[in-house]
Amino acid sequence: MFTNRRIFYLKCVIVIAILYLFAYIFTNSNTSDIIRELQQSGRNLAALEHQQTPPDHVDSIRNLQNVPETLVLLPEEKSEKGYEEVNNILTTNSTKLVSAVSASEDPRVVVLNKVREVTKCLDKPLIPKIQQRGDYWVLYNYVRAEKRYKCHETITYTTHADYSFLDNLVPLLERWKGPVSIALHAPGTDFASTLDSIAYLRDCTSPLVKEFVTFHVYFSTKHVPKQVPRHDKVLQEAFNCSQISPFFNVSTEQMYKTQKKLLYPVNVGRNVARETAQTHYILPSDIELYPSPTIIQQFLEMIAENVGPLLSKNPKVFPLHLFEVSGNQQVPDNKTVLKEMLVNGTALPFHKKLCPGCHNVPKSKEWKEANETKGLHVFHVGKRMGNFVHWEPIFIGTHADPLYDERLSWEGKSDKMTQGYALCVLDYDFLILDNAFLVHKPGIKVYKKDSKRALLAAKTNQLIKKIIFPELKVIYGVKKGCAV
Numbered sequence: 001m002f003t004n005r006r007i008f009y010l011k012c013v014i015v016i017a018i019l020y021l022f023a024y025i026f027t028n029s030n031t032s033d034i035i036r037e038l039q040q041s042g043r044n045l046a047a048l049e050h051q052q053t054p055p056d057h058v059d060s061i062r063n064l065q066n067v068p069e070t071l072v073l074l075p076e077e078k079s080e081k082g083y084e085e086v087n088n089i090l091t092t093n094s095t096k097l098v099s100a101v102s103a104s105e106d107p108r109v110v111v112l113n114k115v116r117e118v119t120k121c122l123d124k125p126l127i128p129k130i131q132q133r134g135d136y137w138v139l140y141n142y143v144r145a146e147k148r149y150k151c152h153e154t155i156t157y158t159t160h161a162d163y164s165f166l167d168n169l170v171p172l173l174e175r176w177k178g179p180v181s182i183a184l185h186a187p188g189t190d191f192a193s194t195l196d197s198i199a200y201l202r203d204c205t206s207p208l209v210k211e212f213v214t215f216h217v218y219f220s221t222k223h224v225p226k227q228v229p230r231h232d233k234v235l236q237e238a239f240n241c242s243q244i245s246p247f248f249n250v251s252t253e254q255m256y257k258t259q260k261k262l263l264y265p266v267n268v269g270r271n272v273a274r275e276t277a278q279t280h281y282i283l284p285s286d287i288e289l290y291p292s293p294t295i296i297q298q299f300l301e302m303i304a305e306n307v308g309p310l311l312s313k314n315p316k317v318f319p320l321h322l323f324e325v326s327g328n329q330q331v332p333d334n335k336t337v338l339k340e341m342l343v344n345g346t347a348l349p350f351h352k353k354l355c356p357g358c359h360n361v362p363k364s365k366e367w368k369e370a371n372e373t374k375g376l377h378v379f380h381v382g383k384r385m386g387n388f389v390h391w392e393p394i395f396i397g398t399h400a401d402p403l404y405d406e407r408l409s410w411e412g413k414s415d416k417m418t419q420g421y422a423l424c425v426l427d428y429d430f431l432i433l434d435n436a437f438l439v440h441k442p443g444i445k446v447y448k449k450d451s452k453r454a455l456l457a458a459k460t461n462q463l464i465k466k467i468i469f470p471e472l473k474v475i476y477g478v479k480k481g482c483a484v
């Protein structure tokens with residue numbers, strides 16, 4: 001290859017030399033010029049032979065044109081598109097150059113760059129894969145959202161469900177307006193209903209579904225559906241939107257899961273949805289809990305500001321207060337309205353009537369009294385100790401936080417307790433947020449006796465006490481004041 005190329009260049013030089021000779025002879029110029037031209041061609045050849053990798057494209061542009069560094073790095077972080085943009089700016093006109101520089105001072109861009117700096121996070125691709133996980137087959141990233149994110153750009157709401165809960169997805173999205181990662185339990189014939197539900201949501205409801213939601217599907221190895229299309233063959237036909245939604249008024253009796261008396265493996269779903277989230281910050285939640293609007297932007301602004309308790313060396317999570325509202329009420333849009341509803345009794349702290357101790361939050365009385373302010377801040381730093389030793393908070397956290405124990409089921413209860421213990425032993429700070437909160441789908445839950453579930457809960461407690469807790473003590477250690 002190399003010698004061929006050299007011969008080719010030599011030939012070129014000779015041809016050029018001959019052409020020059022003719023040219024000069026015909027134009028009568030002097031011979032020293034001819035010699036200089038020949039020498040120059042020789043130097044060009046030598047340079048080609050010793051050719052090194054050219055300097056970085058952008059750097060060389062920068063050197064030539066003396067462009068401020070921020071412009072080159074900010075808009076697209078060295079992506080191909082970034083190069084093109086810089087190139088276009090440089091080769092066209094200065095009006096564009098000025099507008100590009102001021103775009104880099106766009107406060108949103110400044111916030112995001114600061115978040116990237118503070119979190120030092122790594123981007124993650126969104127790739128479909130099939131994998132076994134314990135006793136389950138999991139179709140990760142089975143139906144993907146259209147929007148992709150870099151790790152610092154937003155927060156992912158991660159959740160789990162079966163298809164009968166999917167009526168919550170649109171109201172949730174209308175408030176969240178950001179990425180959602182959802183794992184759906186779909187054993188046996190529930191699989192087909194689940195696919196229909198996804199198709200219906202994408203084709204017949206809000207465009208936010210296609211834009212933001214990535215669906216994962218999983219089922220037990222003992223309850224594999226009859227047919228499982230590959231991820232690139234699924235949802236090829238548009239859903240007939242004049243049919244009623246596949247999750248409308250589903251009775252549990254008609255579900256495969258109920259007929260086969262299967263438990264709901266809540267923590268498999270939670271972990272699948274969490275692990276696949278593309279962003280550094282995640283909000284692992286239950287699909288019936290709707291977030292107050294504008295959390296994402298305000299939270300990232302708070303992270304970018306990076307002051308006060310955010311500077312602590314301890315690992316941190318950011319719990320949200322939880323509420324429920326009467327069935328005939330709208331979910332409040334902000335803390336001001338929520339406060340009015342708490343006063344007139346149309347809103348209550350979550351599960352106040354079901355399990356008053358479970359969701360006690362440190363300084364909750366003060367929180368309820370405090371007026372809404374602008375932006376988002378840390379209201380109080382709590383620990384999962386003392387009165388709050390059994391606290392099951394829902395919080396914005398990161399991938400570094402302990403996952404959930406997949407041996408626990410929803411029916412058996414206490415499904416988040418083992419994570420809580422780990423957070424306590426690892427000395428997590430619970431940075432409770434001031435103006436953000438979650439509200440359960442309207443309807444206040446009251447206690448209903450369920451002897452089957454009570455029996456299962458008792459068994460689960462034994463499993464935790466005899467098997468899981470001793471393991472946790474070995475793995476995470478012990479700490480005075482921490483309990484499962």
Ligand SMILES: *[C@@H]1O[C@H](CO)[C@@H](O)[C@H](O)[C@H]1NC(C)=O
Binds near residue numbers: 092093094095096
């Ligand atoms: C220069 O930029 C302005 C503003 O973006 C644009 O209207 C104009 O067409 C550009 N001129 C050239 C030659 O690209």
Ligand SMILES: *[C@@H]1O[C@H](CO)[C@@H](O)[C@H](O)[C@H]1NC(C)=O
Binds near residue numbers: 240241242243
């Ligand atoms: C769509 O569903 C409606 C109601 O079930 C039905 O009348 C109609 O024929 C269907 N359309 C197509 C194209 O299948």
Ligand SMILES: *[C@@H]1O[C@H](CO)[C@@H](O)[C@H](O)[C@H]1NC(C)=O
Binds near residue numbers: 249251
């Ligand atoms: C929902 O299902 C129940 C029982 O299956 C039925 O009695 C009720 O009428 C249904 N509601 C609607 C709105 O279709």
Ligand SMILES: *[C@@H]1O[C@H](CO)[C@@H](O)[C@H](O)[C@H]1NC(C)=O
Binds near residue numbers: 333334336337372
């Ligand atoms: C809170 O929400 C209500 C109802 O949506 C609205 O009228 C009010 O302006 C909002 N208040 C603030 C401070 O945003």
Ligand SMILES: *[C@@H]1O[C@H](CO)[C@@H](O)[C@H](O)[C@H]1NC(C)=O
Binds near residue numbers: 337340341344346
């Ligand atoms: C309670 O307050 C909310 C918010 O201000 C209001 O929408 C609702 O109508 C009130 N309900 C009652 C029963 O006063």
Ligand SMILES: *[C@@H]1O[C@H](CO)[C@@H](O)[C@H](O)[C@H]1NC(C)=O
Binds near residue numbers: 371
């Ligand atoms: C909170 O807001 C209410 C109504 O706007 C006002 O009357 C009250 O004084 C405020 N409380 C504090 C502590 O600022």
